[in-house]
Amino acid sequence: MTAGPDPRETDPSVLAALEPEDLDGHSIDELADYLDAGMQPADPSIDDSPACQNALAAIIRLRNASLGSLESAAQREAPAEESWISGVLANISLEARAGRDVPLRAESETERPVMTEGAIRSLVRRAGDAVPGVVVARCSIAGDVTVFAAPVRVTVEVAIIAGPAIHPTAELVRAGVTTALAEQTDLVVEAVDVVVRDLLVDPADVTEAASGRTRSADGTDATATAATDTTAGETDA
Amino acid sequence: MSDSDATRATRDSDPTRVSEDRTTWSATALTAIEAVVRQVPGVTDVYRARPTVHSAVAAVRAGATPTVSRLVLDGAVLHIVIGTDGFAPAPAVAHAVHDAALDEAARHRLALSRIDVRVARIG
Numbered sequence: 320m321t322a323g324p325d326p327r328e329t330d331p332s333v334l335a336a337l338e339p340e341d342l343d344g345h346s347i348d349e350l351a352d353y354l355d356a357g358m359q360p361a362d363p364s365i366d367d368s369p370a371c372q373n374a375l376a377a378i379i380r381l382r383n384a385s386l387g388s389l390e391s392a393a394q395r396e397a398p399a400e401e402s403w404i405s406g407v408l409a410n411i412s413l414e415a416r417a418g419r420d421v422p423l424r425a426e427s428e429t430e431r432p433v434m435t436e437g438a439i440r441s442l443v444r445r446a447g448d449a450v451p452g453v454v455v456a457r458c459s460i461a462g463d464v465t466v467f468a469a470p471v472r473v474t475v476e477v478a479i480i481a482g483p484a485i486h487p488t489a490e491l492v493r494a495g496v497t498t499a500l501a502e503q504t505d506l507v508v509e510a511v512d513v514v515v516r517d518l519l520v521d522p523a524d525v526t527e528a529a530s531g532r533t534r535s536a537d538g539t540d541a542t543a544t545a546a547t548d549t550t551a552g553e554t555d556a
Numbered sequence: 557m558s559d560s561d562a563t564r565a566t567r568d569s570d571p572t573r574v575s576e577d578r579t580t581w582s583a584t585a586l587t588a589i590e591a592v593v594r595q596v597p598g599v600t601d602v603y604r605a606r607p608t609v610h611s612a613v614a615a616v617r618a619g620a621t622p623t624v625s626r627l628v629l630d631g632a633v634l635h636i637v638i639g640t641d642g643f644a645p646a647p648a649v650a651h652a653v654h655d656a657a658l659d660e661a662a663r664h665r666l667a668l669s670r671i672d673v674r675v676a677r678i679g
Contacts, residue, residue, distance in 0.1 A: 369603050369639055369676030376679075417676065424646045429658060429668065432650035434675040442678045445642075503646045503678055 330526060343368035343490055349411035354382075357469060373441035374415035380448040384480065403456075403478070403517070410457045414440040421512050423505045424466040439504055447475050447478040450491045452482040462509070468508040473500065477518035489513045564637040585664035586625035586634075593627075593636060596652045598644030602626050603676055605635040632669040634661065642679020650675055 342350070345365060353365055354375060365371045374388035381404070418436030425432060440458055454479050462471030475496055479488055491514045502506050572647055602609040628635040638653060639646045651672040662670050 367604060369601070369637070371641070372601075372677055420674065423650055423675075426651060429670050430654045430673075431670055432647065432649065432654065432673045432675070434646060434650075438646075438676055438678050442642075445679060474639075503640075503642070505647050508593075 342370050342374060342412065342416060346369055346395055347374060347408050351378060351408070354378060365477060369413055369435070370417055370437055371413050374411050377411040377415065377441065377444055378408065380445070381411070381454060384448070384454045388464075403467050403519075407454070407456050411444075414444065419465050421464045421504070421506070424467070425529045434504060436460065437462075439500075439506070442503055443473060443475060443496050446495040447477055450482045450488060450495060453488060453492055454478045454480065455492075460506075462504070467505070468478050470507050472512065473515065474512045477513045478514045478519050479515055480519050485518070486517055489515050492512075582629055582666065583625065585661060585666045586629060587629045588664060589634070589657050589660045589666075590625050590627050592656045593638065593653050596656050598640050598646075598649035599638050600641045600679065601629065601639035603637040603639065605637045605674070606657035606677060608635070629666075632667060634668050635674070636669045636671065637674045638678050640675060640679070646675045646678050 323522075327518065335378075336370065339374045341343040343364060345368070350365065350371060354360060358366075365375075414437065416437050418440070420433040421436055421439060424436055443458045444455045447453055447458070457476040459474050461474065462472050463470055473496060475492060477489070477492055479485055482488075490513075493511050496513075497511050500506055507525060567592070590602055593599060604626040605627050608630040634657060636653060636657060638650070640649045653673050654671045657671050657673075658668065
């Protein structure tokens with residue numbers, strides 16, 4: 320079992336180290352405001368920035384994942400120094416920056432193809448978000464990604480909003496991320512760890528559960544407001 | 557000496573003019589290469605590559621205005637930043653971009669020692 324850090328506890332020192340140019344001069348708040356304004360008037364410095372586009376796509380998916388439900392459930396968590404959504408947005412901000420260059424396989428001497436670390440993290444986040452009922456809170460890649468064919472380990476921390484059984488859902492995330500990385504990168508993935516960090520239950524269900532506890536689809540008792548920590552199976556790729 | 561020879565002689569004796577011509581020629585080639593890159597299946601965006609110190613200094617020395625191309629030519633190294641559609645495998649798209657850019661550069665007699673293709677966004 321792999322327990323990653325709590326996504327709500329984004330390391331302040333890491334955030335402080337985030338340079339403006341990491342998102343090409345924009346903050347995650349500015350990007351959220353830009354979305355709220357319908358991306359009008361068009362801002363070329365955002366529209367032409369791959370880092371900003373990666374972040375915007377993640378924000379849109381996050382908003383589409385029943386934002387109200389997430390906030391409502393997260394507000395019941397204690398301590399609630401910072402909202403769950405804010406923590407995820409902070410992670411999106413960190414992950415969308417370009418980061419290191421990850422080499423791809425070159426087939427000639429004149430070729431030097433690379434992929435940005437930000438593109439890969441966004442790919443992982445997108446694959447995880449694609450699983451119904453799942454919101455990726457944080458993803459990370461451990462290993463020296465700057466060395467071609469060096470083994471890496473990917474960790475995806477997710478919140479499961481409601482619905483299907485936890486373990487099969489986590490397995491869907493793991494399979495989706497593994498497939499996406501195999502198809503879209505040249506990474507040698509040693510393992511994909513999925514950590515179910517939060518179980519966010521629909522407010523209506525919480526109301527029905529007078530005891531304050533709810534039952535997940537696989538029959539496992541889970542506290543409605545407490546973070547859970549479940550790691551899906553690992554795989555060799 | 558014909559007019560064209562005279563013109564060429566004047567131009568060749570003026571290093572500033574030669575530099576401007578070379579810059580224009582490079583800009584034309586880069587614009588053409590960018591257009592070809594955009595046509596590569598799987599490419600959805602061509603982002604502006606960050607100018608290197610060398611390329612920026614060269615542009616300033618030539619008195620050139622910033623090129624309209626999003627590609628950056630740093631000596632004999634071409635920098636291309638792309639986004640892909642998320643369906644075609646990104647490594648294959650990057651390879652196809654390299655091949656297309658190299659062919660188009662050759663068509664414009666632009667000698668490249670290397671093409672750096674950076675995939676900055678997938679899907």
